[in-house]
Amino acid sequence: MLPGTSATQNAIVLAALAFLGITTLCSADVDESQSSEGGTERKPLFTMIPDYPKVARRDRIEGEVQVCFDVTREGRTRRIAVRKSTHRVFEKPAIRAVRVSTYLPLPSEAVMSGIKTCRTFRFTLEPVVTETEN
């Protein structure tokens, strides 16, 4: 029992919490299965992480690339195109990674959304902190 409350008040609070929980779960279910545009949300099956380009690492180049693409009913990526890029050195690895990435196939009754998916790859170099002897 919550302190300073009666049994009836507690029951009301618990019922309200349970109701909120149910509505939250429902909205989550809808968000996962249906996009706001009516098509079915696609779930990644295999996401390829590209390698950091050797030349970029050597020359300490950081940057990001946004690659947009369609996902077929079978879950393959197609019409892959670079939408934004800070440095060309990152474009090929990003495209290659998207090309081999896959999504879960759509069931036959599901509706294709026709919405582009855009994946942004951020390539950063973090300093390695090494312990020094005293």
Add this chain to the structure above:
Amino acid sequence: MRHRKFFHFLSVTLLLAPFPAAPTEDAKTVLGPENIYLYDGANALMAQNGEEGVRLTLLGLQMAKGGREEKIAHSNLCAGFLLINQPETALEHCNWVIERDEGHWRTYNNRALVYMRLERFAEAEEDIRKGQALRPNSKKLKIVKGMYLDETQPVTPRIELDERRKADEDLEKQPTDVAGD
């Protein structure tokens, strides 16, 4: 372990002064190199045969004719002695070249490697800077600079993914994965 990694890169980054065949007035006549020891020594060093390369280049230095051949010999000896893990001797030969020719970018490249081997990183950086001023687009110097940075400012690459569905200008954020090594 660190030295093993260093020597792995050494084969890629050491620069040898070229020793061309002797010039000739008749283009149809092909002559061999004037100093065969220097020529063979350079070839041995390029084949990563350090001991033999140094031996032949020292012979070539003894019979060198003029400053040009001497410079080639010392430049290659710098590379050769570094290859056989004698950086102090290599440094003497690099210094010999740079004292006589401040525009010899290949020797700055090699001396930077020698300084790195000796863990004299400030001097290595200075030689890389001088070399790149002389030859800004040199791939070898870029590789050496990368080695220098890996020694002095090591980094870990990290790739972060963000996936969104695009309907016109509206982007719906869905972070998916984070990776590093």
